Amino acid sequence: MRHYTSPVLFAFLLLYSITAFATTYHVSVKGNDRDRGTRKRPLRTITAAAKLAMPGDTILVHQGIYREQVDPPRGGTAPGRRITYLAAHGEKVTITGSEQVKGWHRLSGDIWEVSIPNSFFGKFNPYNDLIHGDWFDDMDRQHHTGAVYFNGDWLPEAEKKEDVYITADKAMWFAEVNATYTTISARFKNADPNTGGIEINVRQKVFYPEKTGINYITVKGFTLCHAATNWAPPTAEQMALIGTNWSKGWIIEDNDISYSRCSGISLGKYGDQYDNTSANSAEGYVATIKRALANGWDKEHVGGHLIRNNTVSHCEQAGIVGSLGCAFSTVTGNTVHDIFVQRLFDGAEMAGIKFHGAIDVIISHNYIYHAQRGIWLDWMAQGTRVTRNILRDNDQDIFVEVDHGPYLVDNNFLLSAISVLDDSEGGAFVHNLVAGKIDRGLQDRLTPYFKPHSTILAGITAVKTGDMRYYNNIFLDADTVLNCYANTAPLLKAAGNIYMAKVWITTNGNKVWVQMDKTASPLPTLPVTAALLGNAMVPDLPFEDPYGKPAELDLDYFGRHRDNKHPVPGPIELKNGETGLISIWPVVPHFL
Numbered sequence: 001m002r003h004y005t006s007p008v009l010f011a012f013l014l015l016y017s018i019t020a021f022a023t024t025y026h027v028s029v030k031g032n033d034r035d036r037g038t039r040k041r042p043l044r045t046i047t048a049a050a051k052l053a054m055p056g057d058t059i060l061v062h063q064g065i066y067r068e069q070v071d072p073p074r075g076g077t078a079p080g081r082r083i084t085y086l087a088a089h090g091e092k093v094t095i096t097g098s099e100q101v102k103g104w105h106r107l108s109g110d111i112w113e114v115s116i117p118n119s120f121f122g123k124f125n126p127y128n129d130l131i132h133g134d135w136f137d138d139m140d141r142q143h144h145t146g147a148v149y150f151n152g153d154w155l156p157e158a159e160k161k162e163d164v165y166i167t168a169d170k171a172m173w174f175a176e177v178n179a180t181y182t183t184i185s186a187r188f189k190n191a192d193p194n195t196g197g198i199e200i201n202v203r204q205k206v207f208y209p210e211k212t213g214i215n216y217i218t219v220k221g222f223t224l225c226h227a228a229t230n231w232a233p234p235t236a237e238q239m240a241l242i243g244t245n246w247s248k249g250w251i252i253e254d255n256d257i258s259y260s261r262c263s264g265i266s267l268g269k270y271g272d273q274y275d276n277t278s279a280n281s282a283e284g285y286v287a288t289i290k291r292a293l294a295n296g297w298d299k300e301h302v303g304g305h306l307i308r309n310n311t312v313s314h315c316e317q318a319g320i321v322g323s324l325g326c327a328f329s330t331v332t333g334n335t336v337h338d339i340f341v342q343r344l345f346d347g348a349e350m351a352g353i354k355f356h357g358a359i360d361v362i363i364s365h366n367y368i369y370h371a372q373r374g375i376w377l378d379w380m381a382q383g384t385r386v387t388r389n390i391l392r393d394n395d396q397d398i399f400v401e402v403d404h405g406p407y408l409v410d411n412n413f414l415l416s417a418i419s420v421l422d423d424s425e426g427g428a429f430v431h432n433l434v435a436g437k438i439d440r441g442l443q444d445r446l447t448p449y450f451k452p453h454s455t456i457l458a459g460i461t462a463v464k465t466g467d468m469r470y471y472n473n474i475f476l477d478a479d480t481v482l483n484c485y486a487n488t489a490p491l492l493k494a495a496g497n498i499y500m501a502k503v504w505i506t507t508n509g510n511k512v513w514v515q516m517d518k519t520a521s522p523l524p525t526l527p528v529t530a531a532l533l534g535n536a537m538v539p540d541l542p543f544e545d546p547y548g549k550p551a552e553l554d555l556d557y558f559g560r561h562r563d564n565k566h567p568v569p570g571p572i573e574l575k576n577g578e579t580g581l582i583s584i585w586p587v588v589p590h591f592l
Helices: 007-020 046-052 161-166 282-294 480-484 484-492
Strands: 024-027 058-061 064-067 082-085 093-096 098-100 105-108 111-117 147-149 153-154 171-177 181-187 198-201 217-220 223-227 251-253 256-260 263-266 307-310 311-315 318-323 329-330 335-339 351-356 361-365 368-370 371-379 384-387 389-390 396-401 408-409 418-423 425-430 439-440 446-450 459-460 468-472 492-495 503-508 512-514 582-585
Touching: 024 046, 046 058, 161 171, 161 181, 161 368, 198 223, 256 263, 256 446, 263 311, 311 318, 318 335, 335 351, 371 384, 389 396, 468 484
Parallel strands: 024 058, 058 082, 064 093, 082 217, 093 223, 217 251, 223 256, 251 307, 256 311, 263 318, 307 329, 311 335, 318 351, 329 361, 335 368, 351 371, 361 384, 368 389, 371 396, 384 408, 396 418, 408 425, 418 439, 425 468, 468 492
Antiparallel strands: 098 198, 105 111, 111 181, 147 153, 147 198, 171 181, 446 459, 503 512, 512 582
16 A cells, blocks of 8 residues: 655655754854854854854854954855854844954054054955055045044044144044054044054955855844955956855845945955956946856846845945846845945945846835935846835935836935936836936947846847836926936826925934925826836836736835825825825834
């Protein structure tokens, strides 16, 4: 007599067998790397646990400061067989690329100096490592990846040693490196650095695999800080404080990520012998794309990451950066602020979120402020959706550059003086509140487009700009769209947009409220559908979600259903009586 196991029972037994053999490795600052990593006998370093962990395992890190660069040697094998790095619940766990430094001696007044043996840094000395790369602008001076932190904040690097002495009203530092010692001179205003609180960059990254193809890793609940990262251009390896390095399926969530010399999170490109050799040209980047296609740039091998509910701040290049490796990813619920604040150097990659090749990328429910640009979609935004974000106090909120589309920007609050810079085509702006100007640029660069929901190259052609759609938006500048697109009127589709006289934005800490005046003579509106938007002209593709279904726009900023005949313009489907302060961040419907 034969016995059969039901499919449901078989699946349960398979899941049980997988989870039953999964191991949790404990890490504690009181542990020992010679131990087994159990709760009673924890390991001392995350690195030691990483060497032991196999697919399905969890590395549970307990409270404390871990001064190490975590280089995971392997990843998981599937979404359900990942390796998870987890901060213990309710415990503050910090992984940092810095070290404390004492032994400072006073030169005069607030000026102090310390000499550190070069052996202290091992193989990498950030005070002898210049920031450089494609599209980097050094502004006629040198910049190093080192940093000096005083009471939790970093000091700017002086251009010359003399500046430390003569700039009495500003704390700063300068470093000199010889064959034996690194000497740092610094001004600490009204403070003795030997009493504590002084740290310096030592490690280049904090959590970053040196090998590519380290897939299916989760990093959750940590404070990650102080990295001596270099410039991350789209044509080179894009290192960051934490990065995926040409891998697939990472989850980076619920972390506090801060003080990276250049970038905070990278979903970026691998490195090779062609790094930083593009001659800063469009042709150089096209060559990079073609090499990437030959190096596994497809949905099966790269991208598909989830970046969720992190706070990213104090990075001088980008909060979240990614060239090509960002494709098929979701970036949601993050707060990104204070990006490119010191402004001692510049370049073409500065933004809260800066992506090249954002194919089928969802950027939703993020709060981005105090950045040069909030969201910058540069080259090949196709199937991209930017929805339900708040952007304020940026130089520009959204910059779409040489994209053929289709890309969709909907239900956002764009509150900066320049809300949109459009150098693209094939886009749609729907149900946004646009407080500032819309500027347009003209581009003549040959840029690629792809077959739907893939990286399969369909063609390369120049962006002509135009082919844009503006539906049911609220503008504070009544003529902004008409003036910007006057020369491409036949390619512009616009309806249901209104002018609103006043909008008030109130902030308190990390909370944001909006209050909107009554609308001025609203035009009749129609529900916006994928059919109404049509196809982006160059790729001849419709507006779809990443799974090939028509894009849906029947929900407002809060996820509430819109009127199915005459929806209210702007991000919020205002109901009767909702004219007071409306809480828009955190994203919880709350009316005062």
